[in-house]
Amino acid sequence: MNKKLSFLLSILILIGAAMSCNFTQKVRDGKTAFDRKQYAVAAKMLKKEYAKSKTRIEKGKIAFMLAESYKATNQSDAAIDWYEIAFNNQYGIDALKEYAYGLKKAERYEEAIRAFKDLGIEIGSPYEYRREIRACEIASGWKDIKTPEYNITLSDFNSGFADYAPTLYKNNQLVITSDRNSSTGDDTYNWTGNAFSDLFLVDLNTNSVASFSTGINTKDNEGTVAFNQDYSEVIFTRCYGDKREDSHCKLMASKSTGDSWSVPEVLPFVEENVNYGHPSLSKDGNSLYFACQHPDGWGGFDIYEVNRDPSGQWGEPSLMSRSINTPGNEKFPNIDGDTLYFASDFHPGMGGLDIFKTYRLSNGSWSPVYNLKPPINSGSDDFGYVIDYQAKKGADILQVGYFTSTRDQGLGNDDIYRFEKIVPPPAPVEEPKEIVYKMNLDGYVLEKIYEESGNPNSRVLGRKPLDAATVVIRFGNQKKEVTVSDDGYFTLELDEATDYDFVASKEEYLNNRARFSTKGIGKDPNNPEMRYEVEIVLDKIFLDREIRLENIYYDFDEWFIREDAKPTLNELTENLKLNPSIRIQLSSHTDCRGNPRYNEQLSQKRAQSAVDYLISKGIDPVRLEAVGYGENQLEIDCVCTRCTEEEHQANRRTTFKILDKG
Secondary structure, three states: OOOOOOHHHHHHHHHHHHHHHHHOOOOOOOHHHOOOOHHHHHHHHHHHHHHHHOOHHHHHHHHHHHHHHHHHHHHHHHHHHHEEEHHHOOOOHHHHHHHHHHHHHHOHHHHHHHHHHHHHHOOOOOHHHHHHHHHHHHHHHHHOOOOEEEEEEEEOOOOOOOOOEEEEEEEOOEEEEEEOOOOOOOOOOOOEEEOOOOEEEEEOOOOOEEEOOOOOOOOOOOHHHHOOOOOOOOEEHHHHHEEEEEEEEEEEEEEOOOEOOOOOOOOOOOOOOEEEEEEEEEEOOOEEEEEEEEEOOOOEEEEEEEEEOOOEOOOEEEEEEOOOOOOOOEEEEEEOOOOOEEOOOOOOOOOOEEEEEEEEOOOOOEEEEEEOOOOOOOOEEEEEEEEEOOOOOOOOOEEEEEEEEEEOOOOOOOOOEEEEEEEEOOOOOOOOOOOEEEEEEEEEEEEEEEOOOOOOOOOOOEEEOOOOOOEEEEEEOOEEEOOOOOOOOOEEOOOOOOOEEEEEEEEOEEEEEEEOOOOOOOOOOOOEEEEEEEEEOOOEOOOOOOOOOOOOOOOOOOOOOOOOHHHHHHHHHHHHHHOOEEEEEEEOOOOOOOOHHHHHHHHHHHHHHHHHHHHHHOHHHHEEEEEEEEOEEEEEOOHHOOOHHHHHHOOOEEEEEEHHHH
């Protein structure tokens, strides 16, 4: 899991990639601290090391690690400065990219637009960042909107540490997540330099803060909580793992037993090696909404719904519709009657996470999402929105509630803000107009831009439009074929409640597919015309060129296909079915250690296991060839006794190459 995104969302959900044994382990240099995700430790060391560095290349590398460390610890201004320093010291486009996104989050939109344009020029594709440029233009206009109907104040119970995700509790109290010093345990979480996070109880009458429950809080990270209507059940997130494994965040449940809580248990649908968080229960307690970074989702974190049957058993979670989930991150859902509030960093917004709302329509679908805009949203991360219906309010106040933000007006980290929504002035009465609803889809066919032109194993810098491709569109019982324009573009007017399947093709490229569904997308009279987007990326055919298959690993001295390798092989299966004329070779390579003959035999067994897996998925054996090379074709030809573990890992690889394109 990519933890660089995590702290800005919540400390909890993003500890998935940090090794438990690394939280408190001492280090001697900044790079080691950075590699171990001890960002608070790394920043202090790296700053001293930067001052001593002698070359621009060295300065650029250190500056980028410094910027990443400041970003991970929520020090946005410092991160922006160091990204710029890194780019100016030849670090490359990664620094320019993070610099552009940092400017956007800082609401420096004009500067961000220039940086995104420069970034497009650097990678050779203005297309790649057109969406971010447009988002900056929209956000700049939103920033100027006057909103006298809102009063926003910083809550007095904030600590200067990370305080976030407020949840309503009985007796005029809130339960929040915080990593303040009074958290359980004595260890320091070296990612942040603070304590591990716990749940805390806030008395809104006095603003006093106390630990929520010793039965819930542990030395691990706990947080983001939901209660049923009578507060007899709690569902929360806990992140933990064996010291030899990555930590992952799970959804836990506990029931009240008098003044205490039962031993928490993991919810039955939670899968291993998948991160879960941010639970929210419906009023009747039978529907649970949560965020999850699942490989079968739309991308990043998505919001799921799961229902409980009359016997109290949870069913299987279902992914919410494309009107809500995107290729980005959707998090912190809060179900409030028929309205769902959530945060997203992909729907058009101000910069980082923005708060959106949607509501369930009479047919069960969800309305198009609506951005709450300023002053609720800002360029910073805004999330964890909740309305307090029990709050005392004057006659001119419509709503009182809370949300979390990393904006500069706070105490320097995630802070909880209180909002009051005031009765607005009467709006002028307009003649009703006939509403014509329309859904349009903008499609783009693209190809990858490689860091090394013509090398499919080099890093992908971005995508650029691919002209003259053909797209076959199937929906219902219909079929439509279009040829894209010079900028890879096609458009389609969508029908309601319909599944669409797109297959794009072009000579000398592998066919690829994309899907889109209007099922679950409702109508919003405030937004009668909606536009959606789909991208189809075609891979160029490199005949007789080995291409590395990522995430194909084997246990020591074994050759069976592990569970974590199956998604990659499933994707290869899909590619073979979309391209029925190609024939491929699957190859396995070992590192240089061990007996050469044994390595060759072991690699042959591993390659054959991968081929057998593809055959089990319906691929004709005639199209497949297995070859084990052992240590005969090292990718990195280092002296074996001096190879680093990273070099050994690079040599232990599974590859495929196209032998015949048909």
